[in-house]
Amino acid sequence: MKITYFAKTRELMGRDSDSIDFPTDIHTIDDVIEYLSAKGAPYDVAFEERNSLRFALDNELAQNDASINNISELAIFPPVTGG
């Protein structure tokens, strides 16, 4: 699955995106975040403030408990500040 990062999350990650094949027991966005955070830097730092992360699955906003089944792209970013 492709994972894309935006804004502060992108800067903390030091890159725009990752391409990762997840184990079969990774079902939700929460699972992804936990799995990646356990890998250490830069994930643990970029995902430290879990409540401040927002997500999109294939370009649609999604909650953290949403399933990643059949999803090709997960976007991770902080709360928006436009306008």
Add this chain to the structure above:
Amino acid sequence: MKITYFAKTRELMGRDSDSIDFPTDIHTIDDVIEYLSAKGAPYDVAFEERNSLRFALDNELAQNDASINNISELAIFPPVTGG
């Protein structure tokens, strides 16, 4: 005293202004309206809807019970509808 008319009141009066010397027992705007209405047309028609008349004394908005003492101009007009 000069009396000026605006908008619908001016049209009902058929003229922009009058110059009238009032008797000494005419003290307030109310007195003026009553005195002129008693003269008949066009005053009685133009001033028929008393609650819909607004006034200004020497270019300052005034209530109907305001004194016309030392005033050189009384403006009479309907409620405003700008904006």
Add this chain to the structure above:
Amino acid sequence: MQHIALQAKAFDAGEELRKFESKRLGAIASFSGLVRSENEIRALSIEHHPVMTQKALEKLCDITTQRYHLLGVTIIHRYGTLKLGEPIVFVAAASEHRKEAMEAIIYMMDRLKTDVPLWKKEIFADGSSRWIDQKQSDVERSSSW
């Protein structure tokens, strides 16, 4: 910056918006009122008072500036005969934050409807005309501030 105009000629809202300038300025809100084809009218005739109208507009600008801590304010109101689609009134407010500028234009338009000596007459296709009555809803909205 305060810009007040009572004029017969048309104006350009965009040009007016470009006049605001301040480093502290973060927000500009504006409102334009136009002659609308209601009641099958062909034009609108607007009458003003030669002295009181200008004074009332100035007072409204002062009050609004103080009330909303504005960095700039504009009021333009036209008089004379205006055709369908023509602008009647333009108000704009500049401030640091959006809330003040937005509330200021609502406040100015509400007050304009009741506090400024201006009178509108509808002109119809057959040449007849009718003075517009003040709306009770406008009076209530204005007195709610």
Add this chain to the structure above:
Amino acid sequence: MQHIALQAKAFDAGEELRKFESKRLGAIASFSGLVRSENEIRALSIEHHPVMTQKALEKLCDITTQRYHLLGVTIIHRYGTLKLGEPIVFVAAASEHRKEAMEAIIYMMDRLKTDVPLWKKEIFADGSSRWIDQKQSDVERSSSW
């Protein structure tokens, strides 16, 4: 009429206002947000999402048009690096009566702050930078609608 733009280049608010045209149109309200010299910043950097941001702006236009029975709506939001005083965002709404147009621009700006994927970073004189945090007051205002 719906006009939506997500762009790096500057825009002219006045030109955008002139695009509205309808015989029923009686009211146009607009709002411009500009880069303001807060926290001694020198510029603002705005990041967007290549797909989601445009879609979110389109959705916001649709919702606002329906909610306020608009005759026209415009949203322009810029991305990239913007200097002090430059326009960031422009929203405009056209309607028959003033209430709808005015409420529509307030609604759009409130929603923009929470519903559209855009992120602002402050750039300082020494070249350092800081991502702006979402304001709790914006979240509350947006959820109040």
